[in-house]
Amino acid sequence: MFSKACEYGIRASIYIAEQSMVGKRVNQKEISKAIDSPEAFTAKILQQLTKNNLINSEKGPSGGFTMETHAIDKIKLSNIVSAIDGDEVYKGCGLGLKKCNEKKPCPAHDKFKIVRDELKKMLETTTIKELTFGLKDGFTFLKR
Amino acid sequence: MFSKACEYGIRASIYIAEQSMVGKRVNQKEISKAIDSPEAFTAKILQQLTKNNLINSEKGPSGGFTMETHAIDKIKLSNIVSAIDGDEVYKGCGLGLKKCNEKKPCPAHDKFKIVRDELKKMLETTTIKELTFGLKDGFTFLKR
DNA sequence: TATATTTCGGATAAAATTGTCTTAAATAGG
DNA sequence: CCTATTTAAGACAATTTTATCCGAAATATA
Numbered sequence: 001m002f003s004k005a006c007e008y009g010i011r012a013s014i015y016i017a018e019q020s021m022v023g024k025r026v027n028q029k030e031i032s033k034a035i036d037s038p039e040a041f042t043a044k045i046l047q048q049l050t051k052n053n054l055i056n057s058e059k060g061p062s063g064g065f066t067m068e069t070h071a072i073d074k075i076k077l078s079n080i081v082s083a084i085d086g087d088e089v090y091k092g093c094g095l096g097l098k099k100c101n102e103k104k105p106c107p108a109h110d111k112f113k114i115v116r117d118e119l120k121k122m123l124e125t126t127t128i129k130e131l132t133f134g135l136k137d138g139f140t141f142l143k144r
Numbered sequence: 145m146f147s148k149a150c151e152y153g154i155r156a157s158i159y160i161a162e163q164s165m166v167g168k169r170v171n172q173k174e175i176s177k178a179i180d181s182p183e184a185f186t187a188k189i190l191q192q193l194t195k196n197n198l199i200n201s202e203k204g205p206s207g208g209f210t211m212e213t214h215a216i217d218k219i220k221l222s223n224i225v226s227a228i229d230g231d232e233v234y235k236g237c238g239l240g241l242k243k244c245n246e247k248k249p250c251p252a253h254d255k256f257k258i259v260r261d262e263l264k265k266m267l268e269t270t271t272i273k274e275l276t277f278g279l280k281d282g283f284t285f286l287k288r
Numbered sequence: 289t290a291t292a293t294t295t296c297g298g299a300t301a302a303a304a305t306t307g308t309c310t311t312a313a314a315t316a317g318g
Numbered sequence: 319c320c321t322a323t324t325t326a327a328g329a330c331a332a333t334t335t336t337a338t339c340c341g342a343a344a345t346a347t348a
Contacts, residue, residue: 001145001233004336007240014251027294041337047296060345061293077252089145096151099288107158107275107284108221115263122255131251140251144243148306171324185307191326204315205323 006084009045011035011142013067013080016055018132020067027064036143045084052083073129081123090120150228153189155179155286157211157224160199162276164211171208180287189228196227211272221275222267234264 002010015034019026028046032039046065050057054075056066067075081089093100094112102109134140146154159178163170172190176183190209194201198219200210211219225233237244238256246253278284 001236001238002240004240007238010252011239011250029294038337040339043295044297044337050295057295058345059293059295059343060347062346063294063344065295077255092145094145094151095155095286096146096148097285097288100285105278105284106155106286107278108154108270109284111221111266111270111275115259115266118262119259122259126252126255131255134249134251140249140253141241141244142239142250144241173324182307184309187325188307188327194325201325202315203313203323203325204317206316207314207324209325 001089002081003085005041005045006081008035008037008042009049009084010077010080011037012042012046013049013054013075013128014131014135015142016065017067017072017075017128018135020069021072021129021132025058025062025064025066031065034142048084049080052079054079054083067128072132073127075128076124077126077128077131078120078123080128090116090123145233146225147229149185149189150225152179152181152186153193153228154221154224155181156186156190157193157198157219157272158275158279159286160209161211161216161219161272162279164213165216165273165276169202169206169208169210175209178286192228193224196223198223198227216276217271217273219272220268221270221272222264224272225267234260234267 012031012035015031016026026034028039028043031037031046032042035042046055046057049055050065054067056068058064058066078087078090081087093106094108094116095106097106100106100109135142156175156179159175160170170178172183172187175181175190176186179186190199190201193199194209198211200212202208202210222231222234225231237250238252238260239250241250244250244253250256279286
């Protein structure tokens with residue numbers, strides 16, 4: 001459904017948010033360890049998220065990544081996904097037609113529309129904050 | 145959502161089914177022209193579909209591809225998708241965790257479950273036959 | 289100021305996906 | 319039987335995605 005880069009990006013965002021909520025800044029190494037992802041590749045993705053103002057980065061000793069606490073319940077899954085994969089996955093044609101639309105639909109247009117709308121709604125209403133809830137109690141996981 | 149190979153595969157299947165319903169066998173060139181896809185690459189995908197018994201192929205002059213008429217309303221989108229991309233897209237974890245399940249879920253498990261179940265249901269109930277309906281009347285399209 | 293730590297940016301490499309080409313095998317029809 | 323046509327199969331190439339590495343820039347701290 002999503003690229004690996006996007007999957008890592010979402011997991012990293014959730015981890016950073018969770019840590020920011022208890023006032024902790026985390027660095028690349030901690031992040032890739034926490035979400036079980038390749039460190040250097042994850043670093044690239046963190047740069048993308050930073051450029052898109054979804055997370056903040058600071059250099060130097062005690063540097064690392066944070067998510068602004070007031071933004072944690074503003075940022076939606078769709079913000080992360082579109083920053084990394086674009087919005088094709090939840091807006092594009094299921095059969096890959098560039099010009100597929102209501103007027104000139106692909107044969108599966110209506111079928112996919114239902115699914116895509118469900119996905120779009122989910123991504124656009126789910127906040128990073130609510131995804132952090134189960135983590136500290138060990139109800140949910142970011143690894144394996 | 146799906147790979148290009150899979151998109152081509154679905155479009156090709158629909159076209160072959162449509163033509164088989166009026167007793168016509170179609171070859172690689174006609175198929176790639178009808179669905180606007182690279183011919184040689186599409187040929188590879190047709191081989192996969194043939195090996196998975198989703199379509200039939202015959203060599204020689206007047207050879208080409210058909211879908212058995214009694215199978216056209218038996219074959220589901222999920223058959224095509226799983227033959228080419230596997231079932232990860234509608235069964236796997238949205239965040240890419242290999243071992244994500246109800247007992248040890250990712251933070252977005254329940255959110256994705258709704259979407260994935262909708263996608264799974266759609267793919268497993270939609271037949272190739274019903275996807276051919278709008279084509280001959282020009283209500284739906286397989287190109288562009 | 290000097291040093292150690294951390295992110296940033298670019299180059300590079302490996303792997304997967306997408307795409308092409310060529311030859312072999314099958315087969316219909318003359 | 320011969321030829322033309324078509325799919326099958328394998329090698330090869332291009333592109334994209336995934337992943338690594340290294341030097342530069344920033345910065346906290348001693």
